[in-house]
Amino acid sequence: MEEPRQWQKIKLNGESARQIYLEVLDRGGPKEVGILDSIPFEQLTEILGQIAQRIGDSLERTSPSKACVELGVEFGLENGQLVALIARGSGKANLKVSLEWDRSEPKAGSSG
Amino acid sequence: MGDPLVEYLRTCCVHVLGKSRGCGFFIAPHLVLTCSHVVGREVADGTEIMLEQWKQPNGFCPATAATVWRNFPADDIAFIQTSYPNSSYAPLSVEGARSGHQLAALGFPLQGNNYVFDQISADYEGQTQTLQGITLLKFKSGQVESGFSGGPLLNLNTYRVMGVVRLTRDDRNNLGGWAVESPVLVSLLRKSGQDLPETDPSWTDSEARQREDSSEGMIHLTPDQLRELMQNPGQKEKIEHLSLSLGENHNAIRLALRSLGESESQIPDEMLAPKLIENVRAWERQLSGLAILGSDDSEIDYKYKQARLALESDNPEKADAYFGEAAELANARARAAEELQAKAREVRESGLKEAAEATAQRGQLAMARLAYLDGAKYFAVAADLLPPTMEAQSLAYRQQQASALYRHGDEQGDNGILLQAVEIYKSLLQSCSRDLNPQDWAAAQNNLGIALARLGERESSIERLVEAVTAHQDALEGTNRELVPLDWAAFQNNLGNALARLGQLESSTNQMEKAIAAYRAAQEEFLREREPLQWSKSLNNLANALRTLGVLSNDERYLIQAGAAIEAFSSAPFSGVTQEGEFIFGPTDGEQKQSGDDYLKAD
Numbered sequence: 044m045e046e047p048r049q050w051q052k053i054k055l056n057g058e059s060a061r062q063i064y065l066e067v068l069d070r071g072g073p074k075e076v077g078i079l080d081s082i083p084f085e086q087l088t089e090i091l092g093q094i095a096q097r098i099g100d101s102l103e104r105t106s107p108s109k110a111c112v113e114l115g116v117e118f119g120l121e122n123g124q125l126v127a128l129i130a131r132g133s134g135k136a137n138l139k140v141s142l143e144w145d146r147s148e149p150k151a152g153s154s155g
Numbered sequence: 156m157g158d159p160l161v162e163y164l165r166t167c168c169v170h171v172l173g174k175s176r177g178c179g180f181f182i183a184p185h186l187v188l189t190c191s192h193v194v195g196r197e198v199a200d201g202t203e204i205m206l207e208q209w210k211q212p213n214g215f216c217p218a219t220a221a222t223v224w225r226n227f228p229a230d231d232i233a234f235i236q237t238s239y240p241n242s243s244y245a246p247l248s249v250e251g252a253r254s255g256h257q258l259a260a261l262g263f264p265l266q267g268n269n270y271v272f273d274q275i276s277a278d279y280e281g282q283t284q285t286l287q288g289i290t291l292l293k294f295k296s297g298q299v300e301s302g303f304s305g306g307p308l309l310n311l312n313t314y315r316v317m318g319v320v321r322l323t324r325d326d327r328n329n330l331g332g333w334a335v336e337s338p339v340l341v342s343l344l345r346k347s348g349q350d351l352p353e354t355d356p357s358w359t360d361s362e363a364r365q366r367e368d369s370s371e372g373m374i375h376l377t378p379d380q381l382r383e384l385m386q387n388p389g390q391k392e393k394i395e396h397l398s399l400s401l402g403e404n405h406n407a408i409r410l411a412l413r414s415l416g417e418s419e420s421q422i423p424d425e426m427l428a429p430k431l432i433e434n435v436r437a438w439e440r441q442l443s444g445l446a447i448l449g450s451d452d453s454e455i456d457y458k459y460k461q462a463r464l465a466l467e468s469d470n471p472e473k474a475d476a477y478f479g480e481a482a483e484l485a486n487a488r489a490r491a492a493e494e495l496q497a498k499a500r501e502v503r504e505s506g507l508k509e510a511a512e513a514t515a516q517r518g519q520l521a522m523a524r525l526a527y528l529d530g531a532k533y534f535a536v537a538a539d540l541l542p543p544t545m546e547a548q549s550l551a552y553r554q555q556q557a558s559a560l561y562r563h564g565d566e567q568g569d570n571g572i573l574l575q576a577v578e579i580y581k582s583l584l585q586s587c588s589r590d591l592n593p594q595d596w597a598a599a600q601n602n603l604g605i606a607l608a609r610l611g612e613r614e615s616s617i618e619r620l621v622e623a624v625t626a627h628q629d630a631l632e633g634t635n636r637e638l639v640p641l642d643w644a645a646f647q648n649n650l651g652n653a654l655a656r657l658g659q660l661e662s663s664t665n666q667m668e669k670a671i672a673a674y675r676a677a678q679e680e681f682l683r684e685r686e687p688l689q690w691s692k693s694l695n696n697l698a699n700a701l702r703t704l705g706v707l708s709n710d711e712r713y714l715i716q717a718g719a720a721i722e723a724f725s726s727a728p729f730s731g732v733t734q735e736g737e738f739i740f741g742p743t744d745g746e747q748k749q750s751g752d753d754y755l756k757a758d
Contacts, residue, residue, distance in 0.1 A: 049327065075231075076323050076332070077175025077193045077304040078265060123175060123192060 053120070057084035067118045068128065079123050086125040091116070094127065107142040114138045159368060161259050161274060163361035164309055164316075166243040170207040170215060170263045170270065171235070171305055174198065178262040178306035178320070179206065182247060183352045184240035187221065188340060189233050189305030190321055196228035204235060209263075209272045225347045230289075231321055232335055232343055245307055246354045247337040248315035249292075253439075254281055255402045256312040258294055260320050260334075262303030275299065277331050279310065279317070290339075292318040295331035299323035308334045312402055314362045367429070374400060374431065378424035381431065385419045388412035388469070397435075407438040409469050414438075442466065452488060455481050504542055511537040511545075515552055518559070527563035528572070531556045550586055553579060554599070561606050570613055576606045593633050594642070600630035601646050608653040617660060623653040636680075641689070644680035647673045648693050655700050658707075667704040674700060694720055 049069040054062060065087060094116065102110045117130035129138060164180070169187055171179040174195030179187040187206065194204060205218040224236040256279040263270045277297030284290050294308065299320060306320045318334030341351060374397065376384065384393050388409050397408050411434035415422065422430055445463050450456040462477035518533030534556035541549040557579035564573030580603035589596040604626030611619030627650035636643040651673035658666030674697035681689040698720035705713030 071325050071327055073322055073324055073332075074326070075175075075190070075192050075304055075321060076262070076299055076301045076326065077173075077177040077190065078263075078301045079175045 054081035055084040056081045065118060067120050070119055075122060082125055090127045108145040109143040111141040159361045159364035160314055164245055164307055167245045168261050172205040177304035180307045181241040181244040183244055185237050187235040188319060191226055191228045191231045191233045193305045194223055194226055194233040198223055198226055200226055227343055230339060243357060244355050245316045246358060247340055249317050249337050251313045252279055252310055252317055254279060256310050259309045259311055260303055260306050262306035264300040264302030283333060291333040292336045293333055296329055297331050298329040299332035300326045314365060374428045378427050381427045382419050385412050385416035401435055403435050403439050406467055407435050407442055410438040411435040413469060455484050507540050507542055511540040522559060527559045531559035534559060550583060553583055565609055573606055573610045589633055597630045597633035600626045601649060604653060605649055608656055612656050615660060620653060620657040627653055640680040644677040647677040651696055662707060664704060664708045667700055670700045
């Protein structure tokens with residue numbers, strides 16, 4: 044039986060006056076036992092930017108007319124650094140991609 | 156109230172507010188130890204860092220600033236320097252640690268939203284070695300939560316901090332974790348140019364209290380039960396119970412029980428448990444030492460193995476006998492080695508003696524070919540070759556070296572070489588005992604006198620001539636006229652020569668008179684019938700001295716005496732008078748001036 048998943052709240056340090064927290068997954072197992080109470084906000088934006096960039100680049104090569112990507116990202120901490128886990132989103136897949144190509148033929152001209 | 160030592164360890168701890176939050180502890184009055192990941196692996200040495208100390212009952216005191224002194228991210232260790240000293244600090248050591256020893260760790264985990272100063276218990280397991288070459292201390296049965304990083308890991312059996320808590324196996328379970336071992340910490344500290352201080356005296360006091368508490372708490376047996384067990388140490392269940400309580404092996408416990416069983420009636424009830432614990436530990440140390448004892452001699456090694464087996468069968472008497480046999484074997488081995496060594500020494504000395512003899516032969520050959528400097532070199536090599544046990548022979552070669560140098564200096568007019576001869580004669584006098592070898596000593600004084608007189612004559616140095624006269628007088632003083640009359644006469648002649656040279660240089664009639672007295676004394680033993688050659692040489696010197704004195708004093712009587720000497724001398728072989736009116740002895744062409752002939756000794 045799978046162990047219940049543990050979540051830990053961690054503060055994101057940014058310029059905003061509001062306190063923003065991120066829930067990170069505690070996967071258990073061996074780890075260092077310092078208490079990290081905050082991480083820089085940039086770590087989150089950097090990771091999200093990297094994911095979007097890499098997916099965008101790979102879709103670009105197939106030149107779809109329209110693409111829709113749905114993915115679930117969970118975050119964890121490893122040695123004080125934020126890491127992303129591509130996690131299960133809606134349904135059973137952890138990454139759902141819909142691509143469309145517009146293949147309509149040009150219309151024939153009328154005879155006279 | 157908890158363990159006295161853990162309570163004291165709490166006063167050594169601080170809450171470290173680095174990139175992460177964790178624990179740290181003082182290992183010296185101004186030095187805190189923690190993990191690098193608590194400080195921040197990227198943090199540079201010299202960076203400011205805040206520390207909070209916990210004081211009951213109010214919790215943390217206001218944070219104070221300190222400095223990251225040395226940060227070692229690869230080892231996950233950081234040292235922090237504080238400006239204010241902490242009176243308590245913990246000693247580091249893994250010495251005596253055994254698997255199963257009870258441990259305590261301290262840290263600052265979160266309980267809800269608040270930090271607490273917490274303690275966990277664990278058991279020492281051993282080491283984990285990683286592929287990266289890092290060795291970590293592994294422990295089990297304690298729940299290591301976040302906040303324990305950098306905390307001290309105390310061994311309650313050895314009363315020393317074994318390491319710094321670094322990792323948990325799982326912070327939700329009591330699986331234990333890993334710590335950085337004390338030897339790594341000590342080596343990093345030394346690398347930073349600092350040694351550990353002496354153990355904090357208050358720590359030693361707390362350790363003593365802990366020991367008392369432990370002996371009461373660890374053995375849950377009444378004094379009667381203990382006495383009974385000491386008399387019958389074969390009760391497996393109780394041994395097992397004691398083994399679990401003390402964390403020591405059955406063998407050590409059984410041996411301690413047997414040992415104490417012999418004097419159990421003299422031990423008061425309250426001392427039974429502490430004595431047992433002390434003795435168990437002593438046996439444990441003995442057994443551990445024996446486990447690694449070995450010898451490259453198979454027979455001795457076999458005795459060690461037998462001794463080990465005897466102790467495992469709880470038979471210390473038999474083990475003692477095996478050790479005795481091992482000692483005898485080792486002694487015999489040492490004696491055999493000594494004999495071989497003596498033999499080797501003998502062969503070596505004989506080889507050196509022969510080498511010295513052959514080299515001295517080369518010296519003799521060189522002397523015969525008038526290559527005096529080569530001769531001196533060979534005699535020096537021969538003297539240096541001989542070991543200290545052959546000092547007398549070595550000194551004889553040294554004497555030959557000095558003589559060769561003297562001859563070269565004398566014949567080639569080389570004052571530098573003459574001076575070398577003088578120095579060697581002086582060193583020979585220091586090595587030679589007047590009481591043990593009076594003749595050698597007198598000969599060395601005589602030769603020194605000759606060399607000094609020649610040098611003094613060449614340099615026109617009154618100082619050297621006076622020194623030469625003293626040397627000749629010393630030679631005479633050390634010579635028994637009755638035993639060696641010819642030596643005595645030769646020394647008198649040589650004294651006469653030194654005095655005559657001094658008299659000529661100073662134009663002193665007094666010195667000339669002394670010279671004449673010395674020559675006359677020589678004549679008393681150099682009789683014409685017995686020593687015609689020496690007689691004629693000495694007479695030659697006497698005649699010359701009389702003639703000089705006659706000229707100096709303008710006194711005819713001396714010239715007449717000189718004339719009488721000439722008369723006697725005229726019958727001597729190869730003699731005559733030079734154009735300058737100086738008497739000569741030797742080839743009649745008068746080219747080799749022989750006035751003032753000296754007698755070198757022991758060549």
